[in-house]
Amino acid sequence: MAVAVHDWEKFFRTCDVTGFKVDLRAEKIARLNAVVAVVAFLIAIIAALLLVLTRWQMFHILPVDWYYRVLTLHGLNGLVFWIIFFELAALVFGSTAFLNTRISSPTAGWLGSVLAIIGWLMVNYTIFTGNADVLMTSYAPLKAHPLFYLGMILFAVGALVIVMVFFANLMIWRRENPGQSLPLFVYGLLAAAIIAVVTIASGAIIYIPTLLWSVGIISDIDAAVYRLVWWGLGHPSQQINVSAHVAVWYLLAFLTVGGTSINEKVSRFAFVLYILAINVASAHHLLVDPAVSPVWKVWNTSYVMYLAVFASMIHAFAVPSAIEVAQRRRGYTKGLFEWLKAAPWGNPAFSGLILSMIIFGFIGGITGVVNGMEQTNIIAHNTLSVPGHFKGAVVGGTVLAFMSVTYYLIPLLFRKKIAFYGLAKFVPWLFGIGIAITAVSLYILGAFGIPRRHWDITFSGGPFTFTFNPVVDFFWALFGVGGILAVIGALIWILQVVVSVFFGQPFRGPQDLQIPIAEPPPPSEGEHNGFAAPGTFVLVLLFITAFIIFVALNYGWLAAMWEVK
Amino acid sequence: MAILPPREDWPFQKIARDEKIWMGIAFCVSIFLFLWMIIWHVYAKQNPSFVTYKTTPEEFYQLTKAFIEKYKVGEENGIPVVKPPPGSDVFMIGMQFRWEPVLILKKGEEYRLHISSLDVVHGISIQPVNMNFMVLPKYDYVLTIRPTSSGEFAVICNEFCGIGHHMMIGKIIVEE
Numbered sequence: 197m198a199v200a201v202h203d204w205e206k207f208f209r210t211c212d213v214t215g216f217k218v219d220l221r222a223e224k225i226a227r228l229n230a231v232v233a234v235v236a237f238l239i240a241i242i243a244a245l246l247l248v249l250t251r252w253q254m255f256h257i258l259p260v261d262w263y264y265r266v267l268t269l270h271g272l273n274g275l276v277f278w279i280i281f282f283e284l285a286a287l288v289f290g291s292t293a294f295l296n297t298r299i300s301s302p303t304a305g306w307l308g309s310v311l312a313i314i315g316w317l318m319v320n321y322t323i324f325t326g327n328a329d330v331l332m333t334s335y336a337p338l339k340a341h342p343l344f345y346l347g348m349i350l351f352a353v354g355a356l357v358i359v360m361v362f363f364a365n366l367m368i369w370r371r372e373n374p375g376q377s378l379p380l381f382v383y384g385l386l387a388a389a390i391i392a393v394v395t396i397a398s399g400a401i402i403y404i405p406t407l408l409w410s411v412g413i414i415s416d417i418d419a420a421v422y423r424l425v426w427w428g429l430g431h432p433s434q435q436i437n438v439s440a441h442v443a444v445w446y447l448l449a450f451l452t453v454g455g456t457s458i459n460e461k462v463s464r465f466a467f468v469l470y471i472l473a474i475n476v477a478s479a480h481h482l483l484v485d486p487a488v489s490p491v492w493k494v495w496n497t498s499y500v501m502y503l504a505v506f507a508s509m510i511h512a513f514a515v516p517s518a519i520e521v522a523q524r525r526r527g528y529t530k531g532l533f534e535w536l537k538a539a540p541w542g543n544p545a546f547s548g549l550i551l552s553m554i555i556f557g558f559i560g561g562i563t564g565v566v567n568g569m570e571q572t573n574i575i576a577h578n579t580l581s582v583p584g585h586f587k588g589a590v591v592g593g594t595v596l597a598f599m600s601v602t603y604y605l606i607p608l609l610f611r612k613k614i615a616f617y618g619l620a621k622f623v624p625w626l627f628g629i630g631i632a633i634t635a636v637s638l639y640i641l642g643a644f645g646i647p648r649r650h651w652d653i654t655f656s657g658g659p660f661t662f663t664f665n666p667v668v669d670f671f672w673a674l675f676g677v678g679g680i681l682a683v684i685g686a687l688i689w690i691l692q693v694v695v696s697v698f699f700g701q702p703f704r705g706p707q708d709l710q711i712p713i714a715e716p717p718p719p720s721e722g723e724h725n726g727f728a729a730p731g732t733f734v735l736v737l738l739f740i741t742a743f744i745i746f747v748a749l750n751y752g753w754l755a756a757m758w759e760v761k
Numbered sequence: 762m763a764i765l766p767p768r769e770d771w772p773f774q775k776i777a778r779d780e781k782i783w784m785g786i787a788f789c790v791s792i793f794l795f796l797w798m799i800i801w802h803v804y805a806k807q808n809p810s811f812v813t814y815k816t817t818p819e820e821f822y823q824l825t826k827a828f829i830e831k832y833k834v835g836e837e838n839g840i841p842v843v844k845p846p847p848g849s850d851v852f853m854i855g856m857q858f859r860w861e862p863v864l865i866l867k868k869g870e871e872y873r874l875h876i877s878s879l880d881v882v883h884g885i886s887i888q889p890v891n892m893n894f895m896v897l898p899k900y901d902y903v904l905t906i907r908p909t910s911s912g913e914f915a916v917i918c919n920e921f922c923g924i925g926h927h928m929m930i931g932k933i934i935v936e937e
Contacts, residue, residue, distance in 0.1 A: 419897040443763075577919075727778055729779055759909060
């Protein structure tokens with residue numbers, strides 16, 4: 197068989213820190229997507245500050261039309277564009293550098309990036325000019341300018357092209373390394389990419405008819421069908437994030453303390469459960485909708501009998517136990533928690549990793565299950581408990597994990613020194629604690645019945661009025677303080693990234709490495725039958741107790757409501 | 762190792778005892794939560810309704826109008842107030858940006874509350890009991906409710922429906 201001989205080597209550099217071969221063409225594409233991600237994040241953060249100072253009724257700074265406009269900008273840039281562009285960068289970089297392989301098609305990589313960026317610009321332009329005051333969900337029959345839907349479609353197609361490049365990269369790797377297993381990080385990215393295909397397909401299925409409707413070719417879009425299919429994009433796209441940020445957790449556990457999953461079979465099984473069970477999450481948003489049956493609701497909202505929640509709980513043990521076992525091998529074996537006390541807390545990627553796991557599990561995870569159970573959804577639906585949940589899950593979990601890993605990407609992907617590195621150790625705490633306070637306050641405000649996406653809860657101009665329990669004033673203030681802390685943390689991080697990437701000193705080699713990469717721990721002394729990670733075991737028991745108590749409390753509150761069937 | 766291929770025998774590695782116990786607990790909790798929703802359907806009194814009829818904005822508007830004319834007892838701030846008999850079919854329509862009519866219900870009695878929208882998607886949120894349901898155009902969603910507390914309750918729109926969304930507030934009065 198004749199094989200064309202290529203001189204692939206000219207496209208590579210060898211990383212002087214990790215020893216990986218890095219395809220320079222893939223690196224450029226990853227850099228572009230990462231930079232766009234940060235710009236989208238900046239838009240989302242500025243919007244967040246304005247929104248905090250509007251909903252906190254003491255300030256109430258935005259007029260009504262700009263409130264909904266800025267909310268649309270915030271939702272799409274924060275929840276969709278920043279995260280997906282970051283993931284596209286991770287997919288391109290992860291499937292080449294981490295596998296020592298080359299990019300399958302740089303042309304397709306550029307094409308996908310350019311399409312996604314054009315889509316992103318179109319969507320932002322239509323929102324900013326007041327042509328798409330429809331919020332992130334753009335529920336038909338609320339109508340936006342056709343360019344808004346077209347922008348979303350272009351973005352989705354661009355993202356899909358890059359996902360295909362990712363799959364093709366893996367095929368090259370597979371051909372050149374027969375019989376090898378993927379590293380766990382890339383395995384997690386693969387799960388994310390598979391979920392992304394299903395998700396983005398849902399997006400295309402609903403945005404295309406909606407585009408045709410907005411230009412008058414189709415006369416009508418059914419509101420229930422729109423909600424059903426749109427949420428096939430809306431919620432599962434957050435499961436791309438979960439899969440990707442859990443992969444980042446494993447990566448960070450390795451980089452910061454040399455921790456590796458104590459049983460890769462278990463970790464990989466959990467990723468497979470994500471792929472199998474997580475795509476049905478559309479139901480979470482339709483629990484109190486007409487038109488769908490309770491059987492459909494119960495099966496789908498539980499991610500097929502909570503198999504995806506089960507998968508997350510498996511990771512909740514696997515990641516901290518990786519840290520614990522590595523630390524114990526270093527000799528930190530005293531008591532249950534010496535391994536944790538002696539951990540490298542001064543490393544922002546480590547503190548970020550721990551905070552990300554705690555906030556995701558205890559706040560995002562628990563509230564997510566309660567909001568998403570069929571009956572308790574009655575007392576949570578469309579209240580501030582919903583943003584309370586995803587502030588914990590997405591912002592505290594995914595965003596904080598991505599921010600933390602960026603401290604490694606600046607030297608290793610962008611080849612720059614980290615600017616103002618002294619500030620980095622404060623960022624995870626400011627952002628993490630800030631967003632945790634915000635999330636909890638929002639959740640409590642929601643429990644008092646305060647609606648989300650609402651400009652004025654004094655109902656000025658309405659025929660009647662209603663005053664919420666005065667206790668909420670305290671939680672509004674807490675929400676404001678938490679929000680401002682988180683915004684400050686995010687702005688410092690953005691400043692560091694922008695200054696490093698565009699104006700930073702070049703990174704010349706291992707001697708310039710500011711953020712430490714842990715040495716692998718000494719090997720274990722043979723297999724043993726006892727507990728591998730007793731400290732982690734105690735922590736997960738604490739988690740499950742908090743979880744069950746919170747579910748029970750909510751069903752208790754629900755039972756005090758009017759009867760309904 | 763997260764960035765290197767795993768050890769060769771990874772598919773056959775024994776699972777540590779604590780990880781195995783944890784997976785057992787997590788799996789049981791997952792299945793329990795799933796069954797709990799079904800159990801609650803059978804034994805408890807707060808479940809989302811699954812009674813839905815297809816309708817049109819015109820038809821639902823006519824039904825609501827007829828309902829208002831039949832049981833109207835007054836008007837408040839330009840919005841009709843109706844007092845339907847216990848056990849009857851009750852209509853409430855959401856539109857940009859108000860709810861019609863104001864309902865007077867009796868505590869402890871059951872009503873079939875029909876909700877739908879004249880235009881875009883709305884959300885009905887009864888406060889301070891904090892019960893929330895979606896209101897979609899072309900779907901008549903029937904909630905069989907029994908108020909268990911009395912007083913004045915606000916009906917807030919909690920799905921963004923346009924620039925006047927925050928003005929969309931209605932009322933349900935529950936008498937002893």
